[in-house]
């Protein structure tokens with residue numbers, strides 16, 4: 001990984017593109033608590049970028065800045081070459097940013113298919129009223145949305161449960177449905193907040209495979225927070241390491257793994 005101006009080639013031969021999002025000198029304060037302190041890094045087209053760090057390091061806060069949910073106290077977020085201002089959630093979705101949550105956020109009483117359909121709401125031109133008035137064209141549009149959703153269902157191998165209410169599914173499958181819903185929005189950047197949390201080994205292996213396949217098949221840029229170090233090191237192209245709201249490492253997994261500050265942070269070495 002030498003000159004990164006136009007991207008780089010990963011160890012497994014994938015082409016990573018130019019900068020998609022740039023976070024410049026981000027500071028985020030909650031009253032007297034500084035959750036993020038003057039952090040800068042970029043996210044490149046097609047990359048799998050991880051954010052790691054001990055509990056309370058500021059990872060979730062950073063994901064919320066990336067998603068546009070939090071406005072940084074200081075610093076700038078640049079996306080596709082434009083400085084981003086405050087945005088409403090639907091504007092975030094329209095920009096092509098989708099996410100999954102640490103605690104699953106699905107509609108338990110609705111089927112898998114209908115839950116995934118909700119991921120396409122921001123892409124739907126026809127509102128409920130116009131669907132009622134112009135059911136002909138609206139249903140054509142709905143057919144197109146269903147077609148896209150069926151492709152995602154095939155891709156994530158959840159055909160057998162497409163009609164099942166989400167509340168009846170085991171944890172690992174719920175997580176997969178959440179991934180499917182996020183993908184239904186056809187995001188440019190997919191944010192995954194601890195996608196493996198609470199999973200058994202087999203479920204983790206499946207989720208790893210799907211994340212890699214999504215990145216490979218759709219070219220989706222992926223940013224993830226994850227506590228399982230093995231998963232992070234296997235999946236990620238580059239890793240940002242946070243500790244006490246600061247950035248203490250940033251680079252490919254092998255580099256980060258050997259960074260003394262990172263080793264100290266994980267071993268709980270006292271700060272000066």
Ligand SMILES: Nc1ncnc2c1ncn2[C@@H]1O[C@H](COP(=O)(O)OP(=O)(O)OP(=O)(O)O)[C@@H](O)[C@H]1O
Nearest residue numbers: 030033034035053054055056057058059060061062
């Ligand atoms: N909404 C909030 N109001 C006040 N303080 C907050 C808020 N959100 C986060 N913090 C504080 O900011 C710091 C960073 O929290 P954050 O949740 O971003 O860390 P994290 O690395 O994601 O932690 P974990 O791995 O435990 O989820 C912590 O000290 C936390 O208490």
